[in-house]
Amino acid sequence: MSQASPLRPTALNSVHRALCAKMVDFGGWDMPVQYSGILSEHLAVRKSVGVFDVSHMGEIEIRGPEAAQLTDFVTTNAVHKLQTGQAHYSGLLYEHGGFVDDILVHKVTADHFFLCVNASNQEKDFEHIRTHNRFDAAVEFSSDRYSQIAIQGPRARATLQKLTPVDLSAIKYYWFTDGEVAGVPARIAHTGYTGEDGFEIYIPPAESERIWALVMEAGAESGIKPCGLGARNTLRLEAKMALYGHEIDASISPLEADLGWIVKLDKGDFVGREALLRQKEAGLRRKLVGFEMRSRPIARDGYEVQVNGAAAGWVTSGSPAPALNKNIGLCYLPVEHARPGIAIQIIVRGQPADAMTVETPFYKRAK
Amino acid sequence: MYPENFRYTKEHEWVQVEGGIGTIGITDHAQQELGDIVYVDLPKPGTRVEQGRSLGSVESVKAVSDIYAPVSGEVTEINPVLADAPEKLNEDPHGAAWLVKIRLSAPGELPELMTAADYQAYIGAEK
Numbered sequence: 001m002s003q004a005s006p007l008r009p010t011a012l013n014s015v016h017r018a019l020c021a022k023m024v025d026f027g028g029w030d031m032p033v034q035y036s037g038i039l040s041e042h043l044a045v046r047k048s049v050g051v052f053d054v055s056h057m058g059e060i061e062i063r064g065p066e067a068a069q070l071t072d073f074v075t076t077n078a079v080h081k082l083q084t085g086q087a088h089y090s091g092l093l094y095e096h097g098g099f100v101d102d103i104l105v106h107k108v109t110a111d112h113f114f115l116c117v118n119a120s121n122q123e124k125d126f127e128h129i130r131t132h133n134r135f136d137a138a139v140e141f142s143s144d145r146y147s148q149i150a151i152q153g154p155r156a157r158a159t160l161q162k163l164t165p166v167d168l169s170a171i172k173y174y175w176f177t178d179g180e181v182a183g184v185p186a187r188i189a190h191t192g193y194t195g196e197d198g199f200e201i202y203i204p205p206a207e208s209e210r211i212w213a214l215v216m217e218a219g220a221e222s223g224i225k226p227c228g229l230g231a232r233n234t235l236r237l238e239a240k241m242a243l244y245g246h247e248i249d250a251s252i253s254p255l256e257a258d259l260g261w262i263v264k265l266d267k268g269d270f271v272g273r274e275a276l277l278r279q280k281e282a283g284l285r286r287k288l289v290g291f292e293m294r295s296r297p298i299a300r301d302g303y304e305v306q307v308n309g310a311a312a313g314w315v316t317s318g319s320p321a322p323a324l325n326k327n328i329g330l331c332y333l334p335v336e337h338a339r340p341g342i343a344i345q346i347i348v349r350g351q352p353a354d355a356m357t358v359e360t361p362f363y364k365r366a367k
Numbered sequence: 368m369y370p371e372n373f374r375y376t377k378e379h380e381w382v383q384v385e386g387g388i389g390t391i392g393i394t395d396h397a398q399q400e401l402g403d404i405v406y407v408d409l410p411k412p413g414t415r416v417e418q419g420r421s422l423g424s425v426e427s428v429k430a431v432s433d434i435y436a437p438v439s440g441e442v443t444e445i446n447p448v449l450a451d452a453p454e455k456l457n458e459d460p461h462g463a464a465w466l467v468k469i470r471l472s473a474p475g476e477l478p479e480l481m482t483a484a485d486y487q488a489y490i491g492a493e494k
Contacts, residue, residue, distance in 0.1 A: 022402070037457075038428040039403040230402070232430050298406055298426050318407050320428055349424070 005021060011147050011205035015212055019226055027120030028071045029056040032068035032228040041231035042322040045194050046363075049153035049219050054193075054200070055208065059146050060115040060129065064137035071113045074129050074271055076254055078264040082107040087174050087191060091254045092117075092125055093272030094225070098250040099257075101125050102242055104191060106176055106290075114187070116200075132271055141303025141329060152198030154365075155222035160199050162218040163211070164188065168199065176309035182211050195239025195363055203365035218336060237328065237364035238321050240290060244245075246301060246316045247288055247330055251280055256332070258288045258360075262270050284314065287338035290360035293327035297348040298348060299355065304347040305331045312337060315346060321362055328362050329355075369487055370461060374437065374480035377489065381461065382437040382469075384477060389438050392465040393425060393456065397470045401427040404456040407449040409467055413475060414442045418476050423466070423476065425456065438476050440469040 007030035019031035028192065031054065034041065044050045062071050066271035072079040077090035084107050092100040101121040106114040117125045126141045133139055151160050157168050166179035166188055176189035187202035203211055216224060233243065244249050247257055255262050255276060263276060293299060299318030304311055318329030329346070337344070340359045373381040379397035382389045398404065406426040416422045416436040423434045445467050448455055455464040471477075481489060 022400075033429070034402055037403045039405075042428075234428060296406065297408075298431070300431060322428065 008056070010053055011208045012053040012055060012190050012212055015209055016053065016226075021226070021228060024229070026056065026229055029119055031056060031271070033228045034228040034230045038228070038230040038234060039322045040043055041227040042234050044223065044225035045153040045196055045198075045227060045231065045235055046323045047154070048222045048225045049151065049155035049159050049198075050194075050231065051212070051219065051224060052150040052152065052213050052227050053147075053208075053212070054150050054232075055147040055205070056119035057143075057148050058117040058119055058125065058143040059202070060113050060122070060126055061140045061142050062093060062113040062115065062129070062137055063140070063279040064111055066135035067111045067113050069135045070129070070133055070135040070137040070139075071105060071115075072267065072270060073135070074132050075103070076263045076272065077105065079105060079107070079113070080267065084109055085175050085177065087176055087189060088262075091259065091272075092128060093254070093270075093274060093275075094250060095271060097253040097272045097275030099244065099248045099252060099254070100128050100250070102244055102248060102259075104112065104189075105186070106189065109179070114254055116202075121244060121283065145204070146202045146290045147205040148200060148202050149208065149212060149215065150192060150194075150198060151219075152192050152196050152227075154197060155219065155224075156196075156198040159219040159222060159224060160188075160201070161217065163214055173239065174196075180274060182207070184211075191239055194208075194235035195241065195361065196235070196365055206284055215344070233317075234319050234322055237317050237319055237330070238323060238361065240361040243317060247312045255279055255284055256287055256310050284335050286332045287335050287356050288330055289333055289338040289340075289342075290362060291331060291344060291346075291355045291357045292362075293329075293346070294354040294356050297351075297353040298327045299329040299331075299346040299353070304350060306345040306347060307333070307337050307342065309345070311354075312344070318346070330360075333357070369483040371483045373461070373483060374477055375483070375486035375489075376435065376437045376480060378433075378435045379490075380435060380437045382477075382480065384438075384471065384474070387471055387474070388441065388443065389469045389471050390465045391422075391437060391467050393434065393460055393468060394486070394490075397432075398457050398460045401425060401432060402429075404453045405464070407453045408457065409445045409449070410442050410491050412442050412444060415472075416440065416442060418473070425453075433464065435464050435481060436469070438469060438471050438473070440472040442467050443470050444468040
């Protein structure tokens with residue numbers, strides 16, 4: 001295939017090709033969508049362990065005496081409540097309250113914050129943060145310094161533990177430690193995007209092929225599988241985690257996206273706060289809600305949703321749920337319908353197909 | 368890999384004609400590209416289809432793809448196995464997982480389709 005501009009490879013590109021992964025253009029990145037198959041990869045993560053190359057994700061670092069103030073000002077969650085070694089999910093908003101991106105914020109030290117951001121948004125995020133930097137803080141774009149590998153599943157800890165002296169059982173969920181993996185410096189975070197237990201490690205790109213191979217070896221006894229973006233998508237959908245460009249984008253606020261829990265309106269001023277206050281006062285018009293198909297067809301992204309035969313909203317993500325044996329999705333609906341137990345119809349290839357709104361997440365792991 | 372007695376389309380369907388009836392399926396290349404197939408939507412027997420027009424769809428976990436009729440005619444039979452076992456399409460796309468049978472209304476369409484050798488060259492070039 002000819003490309004107008006070449007796709008960006010991660011440091012693990014040749015590994016994916018050697019594994020005969022099916023590669024796709026993912027926001028300008030040459031990424032594996034699947035290796036053995038989405039279903040088997042998905043189930044490996046739910047039942048044992050899977051490994052993902054997520055090195056396309058971006059990293060931005062904020063340092064300086066007022067690093068915390070800047071990070072708090074450009075994100076929705078309460079940065080001042082983070083402890084050193086703790087991370088949280090957050091939103092980067094425009095003044096009008098729509099998403100620039102959804103991100104993870106890690107507090108490395110009192111004056112150093114490490115942001116993990118979406119691949120296709122990273123340059124935009126960096127510019128956005130710089131534009132709002134009226135603090136004594138420096139913003140650095142550091143994506144080139146990190147490869148990121150996600151090890152996810154009930155056997156993730158046992159797998160990764162073989163490669164690090166850090167006691168992984170001492171890292172609480174959504175905390176991280178700077179330590180070593182396979183003898184090289186690594187940021188080891190107890191985070192993930194699968195709804196399963198697991199870790200995400202940030203490592204030097206030059207070491208990523210070696211570490212990938214060691215992870216595969218360490219997980220062999222657990223039947224570890226390399227997993228692509230296809231399984232990553234079905235896993236995160238079962239866990240009802242948002243995907244930028246689907247559930248959220250510049251036209252959607254966190255309140256509409258059912259992400260009110262990452263918005264701390266009382267923490268002081270932040271970009272987008274005024275708009276969210278206005279939206280809250282005026283009342284939401286639409287909200288994200290989950291649904292299950294009650295008929296054979298599968299809902300797909302962008303399909304129209306009807307209530308009582310009238311257009312009411314749209315599907316943001318729709319797919320079979322491999323661990324649940326049903327077809328699920330998320331959609332925006334007027335608030336009066338955005339609650340469990342509402343009969344809706346998804347327009348699939350011109351025909352209405354019955355579905356029902358349900359409680360989310362669709363899948364919740366046993367703790 | 369690709370049977371010599373089949374004809375192939377650019378959209379990756381195959382047709383095997385015997386006694387005026389064409390058995391239609393998707394190619395091994397197509398099932399590989401689609402990945403895990405989870406749902407197959409086929410027309411009812413008696414439906415008239417036209418060459419190049421959609422006659423149904425195949426859904427993988429990832430996406431939905433149209434199936435285009437390689438030949439015109441009337442659907443005489445649909446494969447009953449696929450409703451409950453769509454994954455058969457990944458296992459045996461040239462055999463047990465055929466999709467539909469069509470009574471050809473325009474047998475002259477057949478020579479326009481690719482031979483096995485043509486098709487193999489075509490998917491080789493596509494890569």
